[in-house]
Amino acid sequence: MxxxxxxxxxxxxxxxxxxxxTILNPGRNSLFKKNRIPATRTQKLGDLRELSVCDDCIEKRYHEILHPWKEFLNTCKVGVILFVIGLALIVFYIGRQNILAIGGAALIALALYRFLKYWGFALRRKDEYMKFSEDNRRFALAWEIVSQSAPKRDGVESIYFVPITKATENMKREDFMKYYGLTKENADQFHKMLHGKFKAASQRLGQDSLDDREPNTELTEND
Ligand SMILES: [Zn+2]
Structure with a gap:
């Protein structure tokens, strides 16, 4: 594959x-309350899918995490622009129109705040990945790549993927709701699949043993 x-x-x-x-039905907005239809979300479980990543992409991603400069420039584009504008304002207007120079300093302060926030996140992530065992690291990197590269839309439906591993198998219904955002009905259905019909489904995928590692899906920049 x-x-x-x-x-x-x-x-x-x-x-x-x-x-x-997930299908988002946008509903209808109207001046008159009786004509309004609230937006609704409908979620359903789709197909079982097998998704693969190659070693080169895993290595490349690990390198990016250890040396996050490129990601830094991509993520903090707006910050870099603010920083340059702020610097230009100070250089051109200091001693002439100090109010503009002060505005420039404020922009630089905003940009620096953004840079520090990203850099703190990147360092925490790097630490975390370095502490993983080789196997766990490969697993977390591979899952990160899969989550980012897998298709996110199909027509009007948005899609995301839940990994099926031994860890998933041991989870309770509530965990599927909490960690994977499933509705109660879908969490029930998924639980039944894993413990009933799943064996057949899993064989269809040509898989005889399940993975017992747990993906690192918790780490976000907002931590
Ligand atoms: Zn690849």
């Missing part, structure tokens, strides 16, 4: 996953 990220090489790390499909 080809790598989901580079689409060129053969994937060496595979995940069994299930699709979660």
């Amino acid at each position: 080809e790598c989901i990220s580079c689409k060129g090489r053969e994937g060496s790390f595979s995940f069994k996953t299930i699709e979660v499909r």
Whole structure:
């Protein structure tokens, strides 16, 4: 199976996953209360899918995490622009129109705040990945790549994927709601699948043993 990220090489790390499909019905807004229809979300479980990542993409991602300069510039584009404008304001207007120079200093302060926030996140993430065992690190990196590269839309439906591992198998229904955002009905259905029909479904995927590692899906920049 080809790598989901580079689409060129053969994937060496595979995940069994299930699709979660969501349709957002935008409803209708109106001046008159009786004509309003509130927006609703409908969520359903989709197909079982196998998603693979190749070693090169895993290595590349790990390198990016250890040396996050490129990601820094991409993530903090707005901050970099503010910083440059702020610097220009100070250089041109200091001693002439001090109010503009002060505005420039404020922009620089905003930009620096953004940079520090990103950099703190990048360092925490780097630490975390370095502390992982080799296996866990590969797993977390592969899952990160899968989550980012897998299709996110199909027509009007938005899609995300829940990994099926031994850890998932041991989870309770509430955990599916809490960690994977499933509705109560879908959490029930998923739980039944894993403990009943799932065996057959899993064989269809050509998989005889399940993964017992747990993906690191918790780490976000907002931590
Ligand atoms: Zn690849």
